[in-house]
Amino acid sequence: MYEVTVDAGFSSGHYLRNYHGRCENPHGHNYKVRVTLIGKELDQTGLLLDFKQLKHVMRPVIDRIDHQMLNDLEPFTEINPSAENLARYFYDQTSDQLHEMTSGRVRVKDCTIWETDTTSATYYE
Template structure:
């Protein structure tokens, strides 16, 4: 199997609902997102997926969240904007686009969302 990973970043605010502590108040993060793809076959160029193309796939999701109050955006109006839920959001958005682009040759292995340099959440599904 082959893997490739790209990193993206964005700055946003959020607050956690049904949480008792500082994070129930509006606050911000400089988020860092890592998306790892996996596949058994390379393309005719010898790539699993061009890094530039994967960054292009991530750009609409990053732009949607960047410099926003995440709680004011779908699906986070009702879904708590935790790092865990953001990781799944990136996973789902990336997986949908990749399936269309590569006919299933390339899949999302996992998505990791860092809220700080030392705190992150990861979402993955069994392959």
């Protein structure tokens, strides 16, 4: 199996509903997101997926939430914008695009979101 990984960053605000503590109040993070792809076959160039293409796949997802209050955006109007739910959001959004782009040859292995340098959450299936 082959893997490729791209890291990116964005800044957003959020608050956690049904939480008792400081995070129930609006606050922000400088997030880091890592998307790792996996696949058995390389393309004719010898790449699983060009890093530039993965960055292109991640860009609209980041642009939608960068410098936004996450609680105001779907699906976070219904679910808490926790690091765990953000990791799944990135997983789902990038998976849909990659499946179309590569006809299923490449899939998302996992997505990790860092809220701080020392705290992260990962989603995978």
